[in-house]
Amino acid sequence: IELRLEKMGSREMYLAVLDGERSPDLMSPASSLQVSLLQDLSTQRFGQPLVNQFDEEQCQSVVESPIVIVAWEERANALWGTDPGADLWDALFEALTNPEGWAAYGRPEWGFVKFSHTDPLRSNSGFQTLVLMTYNYHGKMAGLTSEDILADEAFQQWLIAFEGSITEFGDSTGTYMEEIIAFGPSLHDMVAVYEATAIEQAENARGRYGNLVVYYPPATHVSDHPFCILDADWVTPEQAQAARLFMDMMLSPEAQELALLSYGFRPVDPTIDVSQPGSPLVRYQENGFRLTIPPEVETPSGSVLQTLLDFWSRNIAR
Template identity: 45%
Template sequence: MQPITRAIGFGYLLICLLALLATAFIGPLGYAPLPLPIGPAQDPVVVTIWYGTEKKLWLEDAAQRFAATNPRVGNRPVQIVLRGIGSRDIALRSARQEFGVDGPPTVISPASSIWVEVAKSDWAALNPGSQPFIVDKALPLALTPLVVVAWKERAEVLWPSGPANFWQNLHDALANDEGWVGVARANGFTPGSPEYQRATLWGFVKFGHTSPLTSNSGAQALILMAYGYHGKVKGLTNVDALDSGFQQWLREIEMAVLEFGDSTGTFMTNMVQFGPSKYDMVLVYENLALENIESAQRRWGDIRIYYPPATMFSDHPYAILNAPWVTPEQRQAAEQFRDFLLSPPIQQIALDQYGFRPANPDVSIRTSEPSNPFNRYSVYGAMFDTPPLVETPSSDVVTTLLDLWRRQINR
């Protein structure tokens, strides 16, 4: 019996040795008692994404779904780490390697491509002669334009024929010392009309947008105001930004804004919570408007989405960094997650559940599904087709506008 016993013993040891070698090269096999998770082969490939918080819920949802697919690079699992940061901070801190507790990013995904260009410019200035900061081109993940959310009866006094002269009408209303009464009179409503009578109860025009220094939507608002004043949709220059007439016009708008918050979502939340006592209208992302408009309607009355005659998309670019701290394995894992985010099922979720326009052209926004928010909220002004888009200015022009706003408004 001893030879048989020895053979069984040697066989068992051989199986254990093979399992050990296999585990070291291709990961753990089977279940206990042989789960042998040893060696560097099991260390995860960590992809740290600094992202604009406007897409927080969608990204967190998608990251959970991605993890459920057991993604791997070779024999190593992929781990997605999400860090929600303001878009301007993403650009400046990543280029300046000011990582703090957030850790060095593998990917930056601010709300708009504006900030990718700012990051690239900063990196090139700080690292002359180095390789480009971004691997290839930053692909957009989801689209959402800037819109105004306003109480319907007030918007109809401000724009009785529709918001064709959007920015000038808004400027004149905010600069009017008589508030809504002056706006009603200027737009042809007589003292005996219902619109005029209601306007006597509304006080000054209350408009809100975020700070351009801390929020992407605030920076986009500043760009749209500059384009609106100069009556064009492309070719914005530093000369346009520094025009004395524009500076005075901008001051007259911004001095009437009660506060500049850091979060676009805060304005929409305040519209819902406090109604017209807080704001008559706010400039927000379309996806936030779609997400909140029904609850505001139920609480305070008729509210509508209005599209400026020209607007900007937040395209939520996904920029994989070509930085010294990013390994080839991390880039490969980042590409896997990017492709997952752009896959039709995840893009459909971005549309149906979170109100984003798909960046993948294979996913149509024009569906008859009741889950499509553009069908569900068309009664509140949601539109399939957006107005024309303005050209994204160069990073130099954006910097000039931000410096102007800091000097003239945010003293």
């Protein structure tokens, strides 16, 4: 088969398909959040979806990487001890909105607590972080609704205060990871990134500004890197068949093991042992990486996700 690849950001990708600027046979955003959005938005616009995230013949995840919080160990220990557990988001909110900053934790010389995540309107990791924060506030693992966002004034005030403590929302997850290593806690005390991004930079972080460690939120949402064949009139049966062959190759044991050992992604193939020799999840366990991940929240419907993005855009974006 012949492949013609184009690199695009996840949000840029689904909007380009929705607006008719691109007509791909196969698309692969960073997570199912974008597929959910495209499915609902295309149904609203065209009367039928351009993609079906629930049809395994059309849409399959190929690798996974959960959201983690990367932090300088000394700062994290001062904030929540060795493990924040279920209180991670609450502890972070209290620290970020405390006008005393690190002085409230006995370290006034550190200034204000500095947490960052990317812009959810431009970057998938920031979008996932926003979803996790919203679920956590409402004490839910599934069933997030637009009413949870629009009809709960206390939640709105909480989110605006939380996000108001962040000085800048970047565009790139990789850039944030590079910055925390290059500039240390002078720029970021902790950042929300993909687990695979943290693994990619784990060696570079050694011996910089103390130990860099990862913490897993009490519930997570994974970047599941779905490969989805478009249900559109421009996709011929032959092109759909070729796309399935490519998906099969990405799901082969050889490709799945390569994704783990060379790039730090978790395989979706359950027969691939993430604790095998050479696994970065084992190699960097002392930095907090885990073989198993926390329970996953449900991916909300596209309409709920759009409501959350709209609220963020109207009240927080800058």
